[in-house]
Amino acid sequence: xxxxxxxxxxxxxxxxxxxxxxxxLGICPYIGVSKQLDSAIGMGAAVTFxxxxxxTVTWLIYTYLLAPTESNIFFRLFGGTTPPDLTFLxxxxxxxxxxxxxxxVEMVIQKSSPALYKSLGIYLPLITTNCAILGAAxxxxxxxxxxxxxxVHGIAAGIGFTIALLLMAGIREKLExxxxxxxxxxxxxxxxxxxxxxxxxxxxxxxxxGN
Amino acid sequence: xxxxHEFTKGFYKQNPVFKQALGxxxxxxxxxxxxxxxxxxxxxxxxxxxxxxxxxxxxKIVPAKIRIPIYIxxxxxxxxxxxxxxxxxxxxxxxxxxxxxxxxxxxCIILGRAEAYAGKNNVGLSIVxxxxxxxxxxxxxxxxxxxxxxxxxxxxxGIPILSANFEPVLIMILPPGAFLTIGFVLGFFNWLENRxxx
Numbered sequence: 001x002x003x004x005x006x007x008x009x010x011x012x013x014x015x016x017x018x019x020x021x022x023x024x025l026g027i028c029p030y031i032g033v034s035k036q037l038d039s040a041i042g043m044g045a046a047v048t049f050x051x052x053x054x055x056t057v058t059w060l061i062y063t064y065l066l067a068p069t070e071s072n073i074f075f076r077l078f079g080g081t082t083p084p085d086l087t088f089l090x091x092x093x094x095x096x097x098x099x100x101x102x103x104x105v106e107m108v109i110q111k112s113s114p115a116l117y118k119s120l121g122i123y124l125p126l127i128t129t130n131c132a133i134l135g136a137a138x139x140x141x142x143x144x145x146x147x148x149x150x151x152v153h154g155i156a157a158g159i160g161f162t163i164a165l166l167l168m169a170g171i172r173e174k175l176e177x178x179x180x181x182x183x184x185x186x187x188x189x190x191x192x193x194x195x196x197x198x199x200x201x202x203x204x205x206x207x208x209x210g211n
Numbered sequence: 212x213x214x215x216h217e218f219t220k221g222f223y224k225q226n227p228v229f230k231q232a233l234g235x236x237x238x239x240x241x242x243x244x245x246x247x248x249x250x251x252x253x254x255x256x257x258x259x260x261x262x263x264x265x266x267x268x269x270x271k272i273v274p275a276k277i278r279i280p281i282y283i284x285x286x287x288x289x290x291x292x293x294x295x296x297x298x299x300x301x302x303x304x305x306x307x308x309x310x311x312x313x314x315x316x317x318x319c320i321i322l323g324r325a326e327a328y329a330g331k332n333n334v335g336l337s338i339v340x341x342x343x344x345x346x347x348x349x350x351x352x353x354x355x356x357x358x359x360x361x362x363x364x365x366x367x368x369g370i371p372i373l374s375a376n377f378e379p380v381l382i383m384i385l386p387p388g389a390f391l392t393i394g395f396v397l398g399f400f401n402w403l404e405n406r407x408x409x
Contacts, residue, residue: 022386023248024240028319031235073334088295091313131236131317138310183402187232191394192390200386 001116004117010156016205017159019132020164021198027134031190033126040169043126048158050127051136053101055154058137059147081161094137098132099128120182150190165196217339221347227320228351228393229400234320237311238352239389241405245368248356250304252349254297254312256342258289259321266329273330282325283316290315358392359383366383 017082019025026047033043064073068085075083106124110117127133140150171193180189227233234255241251242299254363267284271283281396294312315321324344329337360366363383382388 002305023390024236024386025314027235027239030231036341088291091294091316092284095283095287096280099283128317132313134242134317135310135314138313142310143248181398183405184398185401188394188398188401189392195387195394197391198390199382202385203287 006149007023009145009153010159011158011207013153014160014163015201016038016207018160018164020161021194021201022205023135025135026130026161029130029132030161030168030194031187034165034168034172034190037166037173040165044158044162044165046124046127047132047161048147048155050098050102050105050124051133051158051161052151052154053105054098054133054137055140055150055157055160056147057101059140059145061093061097062087063091063147066093077094090141094134098133098137103130104112107131121180132157139160164197168194180192214336214339215337216343218294218343221340222350224337226347226351227323228348229377229397231323233323234318234348234376235393237314237318237388238283238348238355239386239393241258241308242352242355242359242389242392243363243384244360245336245356246350247304247307249349250258250301250351251308251311252345254308255315255318255320255348256345258315259324259345260341261289261336262286262321262325263399264317264334266325267285267332267334267337270330278330279322279326282322282330286321286325287316306348309369320344355389355392355396358396360387 013019015153017023020027020030029047030045041062047065057071064071066072066086066089068083068087069075070083072083074086102124106117107126143153155195167189172190175189175193184192221227223230225231228235236257237251238350241247250338262282262285266282269285276384290313294305297308297312324341328340332340332355357367361372362380363385365371365379380388383392390401
């Protein structure tokens with residue numbers, strides 16, 4: 001297990017290629033749920049949880065069901081001369097897996113921990129259409145990560161999203177009191193803030209990690 | 212409820228990006244040049260048009276409880292078609308747009324129109340609505356793309372417009388420029404609206 005490599009991936013996706021600031025994934029919940037600090041914490045936790053699960057499951061599905069490799073289950077079961085290439089089903093299968101995963105997680109949490117369900121519950125259905133989840137799953141495939149790398153990338157991507165959300169919520173609670181021009185109140189000023197924070201995060205792109 | 216109104220509402224009055232704040236992720240990500248804005252707009256318009264058409268056709272036989280998964284499958288099918296067609300015919304554009312082509316699936320504009328409009332109206336009106344909303348989305352992308360490419364590169368559609376003395380504002384084509392541009396554009400529209408109200 002190459003720990004250094006995993007460390008490089010995590011730092012990379014938390015700071016350098018932050019989902020929100022560098023890749024523009026998950027902007028809708030980012031602007032929508034960043035008004036208060038405690039709802040931001042709930043949303044961040046829910047996204048990190050689903051992202052980790054989704055990265056794990058979509059990687060397994062892609063590698064063992066869709067990709068044209070020797071380990072493809074259909075190839076193993078039915079034989080044939082060449083492994084079948086089902087990668088064109090990637091988008092459909094990933095979004096279905098994520099949607100059912102979210103439903104499943106919602107049901108499990110509701111049964112096992114009503115307290116957690118109360119705090120996370122309202123955010124869970126929103127996550128299906130959060131492009132951060134599908135985006136991170138597709139990035140895992142595009143970057144050719146191994147299984148462990150995909151899982152770590154999922155967790156770290158969720159942490160990066162949570163950090164961005166918390167920073168924003170903290171600032172927006174203060175902005176409520178600030179004298180802002182009438183036209184800029186609400187979403188416009190939130191975008192300007194996000195822009196300034198993205199400039200700050202751009203500073204991390206100078207970091208040289210690994211070899 | 213005239214057909215003309217259904218078509219034109221997407222451009223300004225109910226513009227998906229500026230008025231409803233939907234579909235922000237692709238808007239920010241692909242608006243760094245006019246060319247990619249145009250490509251993304253065309254792809255999303257196609258998906259919106261086709262999914263509105265199919266969903267309004269099947270709206271009476273879809274059970275209400277599982278309508279969302281069914282809508283998603285319909286949308287994902289058309290996204291796959293666009294993805295494969297673009298990879299085959301326009302490989303350069305496909306590479307520039309990257310993961311944002313498959314991500315059209317989770318573009319809230321498309322599911323939003325399916326849920327709010329195509330699931331409740333007849334086929335003709337749904338097609339008009341899809342086309343109007345898609346073109347409204349494209350216009351929003353083009354506006355942002357034009358501002359960012361002009362300021363960040365001094366060109367439009369790759370053709371240099373300003374003299375060589377112009378120092379491009381590089382930040383505008385980098386990620387932060389997207390947030391700043393859309394913030395100011397939204398503020399400008401709010402300002403217009405406030406003035407009209409007075």
